[in-house]
Amino acid sequence: MSNIAAARIQREFKEVVKCDEAAKCAIKVEMVDSDCMELRGEIAGPPDTPYEGGNFILEIKIPETYPFNPPKVRFVTKIWHPNISSKTGAICLDILKDQWAAAMTLRTVLLSLQALLAAAEPDDPQDAVVAKQYKEDPQAFEDTARHWAQVYAQAPCNNPGCSAKVNQLVDMGFTETASREALSMHSWDVEKAVEYLMS
Amino acid sequence: MASYYDEHDCEPDDSGVHRNLDLLQFARMLVENSDMLDFDLDLDFDGFTLPGERRAPPASIAVVQALPSIEISAKQVQMGKKCPVCLLEFDIHEKAKQLPCQHQFHSGCILPWLKKTNSCPVCRHELLTDDPDYEEYRKQKEKSKEKEARVESLHNSMYT
Structure with missing residues (x-):
């Protein structure tokens, strides 16, 4: 893995661990392998949604070209949501595709996914x-x-x-x-x- | 054309339906047997864009070359200012590239990004591109936005 990608993930990892949302148990990230290529994310189902009280696990794969290209993210926990495949967990979210920006981080991605659970986009469906x-x-x-x-x-x-x-x-x-x-x-x-x- | 059908002992079929079916079957065969072929059929549609959502082209080379380099001040270092791309804190007197939106980056961090897309990684402020189609598309988009705003203000003025 290229240096900038690995070094950035290390810094971001610390950011997520220390952030307010982690303290409230709303988001969490864990390393899966030592070279930071793959991570495991967790988000809490947002309050006042059908997902409230649930804990959703995500597979996060970091490309060599990160942060110039977005991480590849998929729901491992099965979920019923218009923008997430009920079969594969594939996610339809613009910031994970053409709307990615290099200043976005693991933290902002996880928070965006949590926001997606609270506000589905049925006109741009995955399922x-x-x-x-x-x-x-x-x-x-x-x-x-x-x-x-x-x-x-x-x-x-x-x-x-x-x-x-x-x-x-x-x-x-x-x-x-x-x-x-x-x-x-x-x-x-x-x-x-x-x-x-x-x- | 007639000789083609004679040679192959078949009738011309102008309904089009069968041909489409054949194509469909061929596509299915390719997808189902892709592991048997010696190339990978790339079914990843990440690079595929729908009309209306187009991937922005790189920033204009001339505009990128003209971006000012500024020196990071002691005050910025004290405040722990970081490059938004690599997330490393700037050193004092370090040179940084500044975009028109005032966001600052290491030149090694922002240049590869602008070679890919024309917007600021922090605020999405768009730089000019060298792609005439995209510039036209952007002009149209701005025009329709302006029109919407005009209709909205007219509507508001009528009902207040």
Whole structure:
């Protein structure tokens, strides 16, 4: 890895560890390997969103050309959000693409992702199914996002209805992940989810 | 053209549908079998831009060459002023390049950035580029913004 990239990441790492948001446990960064090429980020689900109380893990890969090119960031924790792929965790956010600027840091990237959780951009979606639900059935979107945060990001449980439906499909012989995905895609309509799983 | 169809013993198909299907199948084959081919099919769409969001070109070479070099003052060093690109604190009397927006950088830090894109890494203030298409696009964008502002002020003046 080039010197400027490695040296900068070291300095940024210290910045994140010392920052106010880290003290409040809202963001966190850990080194994955010793040469700083790969890091593990963590952001807390913002208050007053379906992600509240959840803890979301990110994979951060630093390119050799950093900071002239943005870090490659992906959600490792599964999440239901219009701008994040529910399958791969890929993120659609302008600052991670053409709007990157060399003065941005790990801290500002993590804070931007937290802001994205609080304010989705359904007109610039990464996951078309989620974006459609977000626009057409906001209640189903909120239930699904909350359920996923509870199952995958350890948010407190407050919607036993979703879990009951997942269990209903598991009892029919489908895997838990597939059942959850099918139900989420079909706004928790059990009949449609079964039809989808059978097709 | 007729001889082509005769030679290959087939009929011309002008519906277009089949040809598109063939293309689709070919594309699928390329994607599915890319690991069997000796090149990597790059499906990373990072370099792909949609109309309306265009990646800004490098800053104009003449403008970059004309950027003033300033000397970092003792006061700035005392305040712990850092280069926003490498995040290292400036040394006293060190030379820094200054952009029109007054942001200052090590020349080794800002020059590679301006070779890539025309805006300040801190505030996105745009420098001129050597790309006539982009300059035209920027002019249009500014014009439409001005127009919007005019409509807005007209609207406000009518309803206040």
